[in-house]
Amino acid sequence: xxxxxxxxxxxxxxxxxxxxxxxxxxxxxxxxxxxxxxxxxxxxxxxxxxxxxxxxxxxxxxxxxxxxxxxxxxxxxxxxxxxxxxxxxxxxxxxxxxxxxxxxxxxxxxxxxx
Amino acid sequence: xxxxxxxxxxxxxxxxxxxxxxxxxxxxxxxxxxxxxxxxxxxxxxxxxxxxxxxxxxxxxxxxxxxxxxxxxxxxxxxxxxxxxxxxxxxxxxxxxxxxxxxxxxxxx
Numbered sequence: 001x002x003x004x005x006x007x008x009x010x011x012x013x014x015x016x017x018x019x020x021x022x023x024x025x026x027x028x029x030x031x032x033x034x035x036x037x038x039x040x041x042x043x044x045x046x047x048x049x050x051x052x053x054x055x056x057x058x059x060x061x062x063x064x065x066x067x068x069x070x071x072x073x074x075x076x077x078x079x080x081x082x083x084x085x086x087x088x089x090x091x092x093x094x095x096x097x098x099x100x101x102x103x104x105x106x107x108x109x110x111x112x113x114x
Numbered sequence: 115x116x117x118x119x120x121x122x123x124x125x126x127x128x129x130x131x132x133x134x135x136x137x138x139x140x141x142x143x144x145x146x147x148x149x150x151x152x153x154x155x156x157x158x159x160x161x162x163x164x165x166x167x168x169x170x171x172x173x174x175x176x177x178x179x180x181x182x183x184x185x186x187x188x189x190x191x192x193x194x195x196x197x198x199x200x201x202x203x204x205x206x207x208x209x210x211x212x213x214x215x216x217x218x219x220x221x222x223x
Contacts, residue, residue: 004156033210042120042202042213043157056210091156100145100206105156 002026004106006092012112013082021077021109023092031098032075034067035091037108043091049075050098082113118203118214126220130192135217137203138185144206146186148177151200151216160188193221 005024013019025032031050035043036059045059051072060067064082069075079086089110093103119138127133137146145164149157161170163179163186170177174197176189190197200216 035213040215040218042118042200042204042215045207045210045212048210056208059210093156099208099210102159102162103147103157103211105158107155 004092004094004104006090006106006109008109009107010110010112012114015083015113016081017113018078018080019082019111021079021090021092021111023075023077023094023106025073025075025092025094026096026104027073029094029096029104031095031101032069033093033095033103034075034077035093036061037089037091039088046077046090048099079111082111084113087111087113118205118212120201120203120214120217122217123215124218124220126222127193129194129221129223131221132189132191133193133219134187134189135201135219136185136187137214139205141184143179143183143186146179146183147204147211148186148188149202149204149213151202152198157200157202157213190219193219195221195223197221 007022034046037043047067048056049069064080066078089108091108093105095101148160151157166181166183168179174191178187202216204211204213
């Protein structure tokens with residue numbers, strides 16, 4: 001596709017439910033990042049992939065958060081047993097090369113946990 | 115881990131006015147990126163500055179990188195309603211780009 005695509009656009013979950021958020025990066029982009037953006041804040045780093053390798057997951061807030069990119073293209077961010085504090089916009093970004101290059105962001109998935 | 119501080123947090127001005135927003139750090143930036151984020155969308159890169167003292171212009175936007183590479187500013191001349199959005203600065207920190215909290219700009223017609 002022409003840009004980074006994220007789905008779903010909106011997700012409402014009941015507390016305790018598991019959710020899966022999908023990111024389709026720009027074709028050929030090596031690096032993929034997940035960010036969490038709370039209302040009124042800047043994006044906070046969650047995790048980074050270079051191809052299929054997850055090189056940094058230091059930003060994942062708890063072991064309920066899990067991300068994968070098994071074939072080095074599409075990535076999924078999974079949140080288990082969602083809690084209200086997980087409510088945020090989850091942004092995916094990709095770049096052609098490594099860290100520090102231009103990031104192309106998707107429009108995000110807005111997650112609301114009730 | 116350095117902390118990126120952006121100011122002001124909010125700015126509301128009339129169309130045609132000039133404005134400046136700031137991004138500061140407790141330590142030296144290796145490089146700095148400025149992004150603009152519109153409601154419901156992801157951030158979009160505006161510019162990357164690398165060299166201390168560097169000035170880059172993008173139409174009505176002027177970006178400056180401090181000589182000591184610890185601060186940066188974004189100046190907008192004759193602001194238009196289309197400039198409304200969240201302006202974010204970001205700096206590489208190991209394996210990620212670390213963002214400030216942003217300046218939320220509203221330009222009223």
